[in-house]
Amino acid sequence: MKKKNLKNEESFEVLRHIQKKPETNQRQLAQDLGFSLGKLNYMLNALKTKGFIKLKNFSGNTKKIQYLYILTPKGI
Numbered sequence: 001m002k003k004k005n006l007k008n009e010e011s012f013e014v015l016r017h018i019q020k021k022p023e024t025n026q027r028q029l030a031q032d033l034g035f036s037l038g039k040l041n042y043m044l045n046a047l048k049t050k051g052f053i054k055l056k057n058f059s060g061n062t063k064k065i066q067y068l069y070i071l072t073p074k075g076i
Contacts, residue, residue: 010035014043015052018069044069 013033017024024032030040047053053069 011043011047011052014040014047018053022069024069 010033014029017029017032021029026040026044027037030037033040035043044053044055048055055069
């Protein structure tokens with residue numbers, strides 16, 4: 001049961017960080033939260049599946065694709 005609460009707290013931290021800095025990338029977000037990149041990727045996909053976030057694709061650089069994380073009303 002404690003593990004479920006920990007996941008909820010971690011998800012909340014991810015959502016809160018996205019709200020503050022939606023332009024952040026996964027690597028920086030993982031570093032800021034102290035998560036591995038794989039764990040964060042898994043969490044972002046789960047949050048997207050649950051409808052808490054949307055990913056918007058934008059190209060700020062011609063060499064790579066970047067994403068903007070947007071909280072949905074459900075995620076707020």
